[in-house]
Amino acid sequence: MKIATYNVNGIKARLPRLIEWLTETQPDVVCLQELKSSDETLPIKDVEAAGYGGVWHGQKGFNGVAILARGAAPVEVQRGLEGDPEDVQSRYIEADVFGIRVAGIYLPNGNPQPGPKFDYKLAWMERLRKRAQALLAEEVPALIAGDFNVIPNDDDIYKPTAMADDALMQPESRAAYRRLLGDGWTDALRRRYPAGGVWTYWDYQAGAWQRDAGFRIDHLLLSPALADRLTDAGVDKDHRGREKASDHAATWIRLHDHRD
């Protein structure tokens, strides 16, 4: 079974590329981020026509997450994180599909830092950690996948000094990410490529793609039961180089499963 996370940077602008990627790579489960579309204008029928059921949590203009499943309908468990009743941003959705609890996240960017956006990011990470701890306590096979907006280590970026002052690699952001892992989650790409050097994002600006000036911020975290089933992981770089691509590439894992 193949499970992927893909920040599409606007699902309406990306629709041909998204359908193309779904058709070519046939992932079984997909977490999407940055839909940038209200629920009313989401192209759900186009995705269904490509063979995918889904649960959707849109928002006009910004944010927005979804979980898709090939030939199946994910069963929604929760949307949004507890801990801040004022928070209306569409950044979290959780569903059961193929016997796995899937949490799709779009973690706040947090720039500029310091400031209220960075405070929101760190608070959001603690809210996520509480939910993640509850998932582990349930002992269901679980996965948290999405755009974490955290560069975990210096070898997860082409040049650490380039982003030294950015919210994505502040010590507080990294510490919060490490606390998640410390609770018992496995960073699948890190396990597959322990030496780092794997990128999932390349800025549109300054020829970052052509220079391979990227970094890794899209992650799939596995509960212990799923970590035992991990057989491979990677990044669909090819699609990042195509016309009208997202600035992120889809990032995926394979799990040992009857769907293999």
Added chain:
DNA sequence: ATGACTAATAGCATTAGA
């Protein structure tokens, strides 16, 4: 240095992204 790119919204520029 707050730019370079891109998407969305409501335009004839701004916000947000990372």
